[in-house]
Amino acid sequence: MGVILESKELSKVYSVDKENKQDILKNVNLQINKGEFVSVMGPSGSGKSTLLYNISGMDRLTSGSVQFNGQEISTFSEQELSTLRLNKMGFIFQQIHLLKNLNIFDNIVLSAYLAKKDSRKSINKRATELMKRTNISSLADHDVTQASGGQLQRVAICRALINQPDIVFGDEPTGALNSKSADEVMEILADINQTGTTIMLVTHDVKVAAKTERILYMLDGNIVGEYQLGKYRKEKNDSRAREEEVSRWLMKLGF
Ligand SMILES: Nc1ncnc2c1ncn2[C@@H]1O[C@H](COP(=O)(O)OP(=O)(O)OP(=O)(O)O)[C@@H](O)[C@H]1O
Numbered sequence: 001m002g003v004i005l006e007s008k009e010l011s012k013v014y015s016v017d018k019e020n021k022q023d024i025l026k027n028v029n030l031q032i033n034k035g036e037f038v039s040v041m042g043p044s045g046s047g048k049s050t051l052l053y054n055i056s057g058m059d060r061l062t063s064g065s066v067q068f069n070g071q072e073i074s075t076f077s078e079q080e081l082s083t084l085r086l087n088k089m090g091f092i093f094q095q096i097h098l099l100k101n102l103n104i105f106d107n108i109v110l111s112a113y114l115a116k117k118d119s120r121k122s123i124n125k126r127a128t129e130l131m132k133r134t135n136i137s138s139l140a141d142h143d144v145t146q147a148s149g150g151q152l153q154r155v156a157i158c159r160a161l162i163n164q165p166d167i168v169f170g171d172e173p174t175g176a177l178n179s180k181s182a183d184e185v186m187e188i189l190a191d192i193n194q195t196g197t198t199i200m201l202v203t204h205d206v207k208v209a210a211k212t213e214r215i216l217y218m219l220d221g222n223i224v225g226e227y228q229l230g231k232y233r234k235e236k237n238d239s240r241a242r243e244e245e246v247s248r249w250l251m252k253l254g255f
Pocket residue numbers: 014015016022024042043044045046047048049050051
């Protein structure tokens with residue numbers, strides 16, 4: 001299978017001012033395998049988002065190492081990092097940052113036009129397929145203001161996938177959605193994972209974590225537990241049992 005992402009002794013210190021420094025990540029060692037679907041849980045302030053930003057090259061670590069596909073990325077320049085993020089990584093956030101002056105289709109294809117890896121014709125074809133897969137084809141020429149939160153989050157998924165990334169990172173990707181839309185988004189992500197894309201997301205929601213394959217638990221800047229759930233398969237119809245399994249594990253950890 002092989003490792004896609006690895007951190008070794010990853011530390012992040014925030015300096016509030018000269019005297020006040022906060023150790024937010026404390027020597028985090030983490031490995032994510034190619035094709036895995038991993039979630040990160042833990043109390044508020046435990047460092048989940050900070051971990052996501054530091055291992056995805058969106059923020060700079062204070063010390064330690066992060067390797068992506070065997071390449072040390074902590075020493076990359078800003079330009080190298082931005083090229084890496086554009087071509088190899090996709091991002092989905094709780095707040096959907098779409099451009100209001102572009103319609104939904106153009107929001108999805110924009111980063112692929114910028115990456116210039118493929119012709120516009122093949123990018124448009126891919127966008128059309130992604131929109132079909134996420135059930136938002138009818139929204140192509142709509143304004144972003146004309147779509148619901150759940151629909152916009154699907155737009156964000158299409159946008160995250162348009163450059164065929166090796167890995168997709170999500171920071172509370174369902175956090176702003178009602179439970180039906182959250183469920184639909186998770187089904188889409190599970191489906192995308194099953195076609196080979198690695199996914200790592202941060203969540204507070206047991207229902208979300210229960211659709212992932214391995215759950216990491218963060219406490220006070222470190223990973224203090226992990227749980228192997230195995231791949232979620234819709235046809236097994238065991239969402240409830242998985243949620244109960246995760247809840248029992250979290251209770252043992254005092255969550
Ligand atoms: N830019 C920053 N400067 C200073 N401190 C920060 C900064 N960003 C985050 N922090 C602090 O780092 C700690 C961890 O924040 P982080 O957002 O990673 O936690 P989290 O586990 O994702 O929390 P939540 O579940 O509430 O989103 C918090 O105490 C936060 O206040």
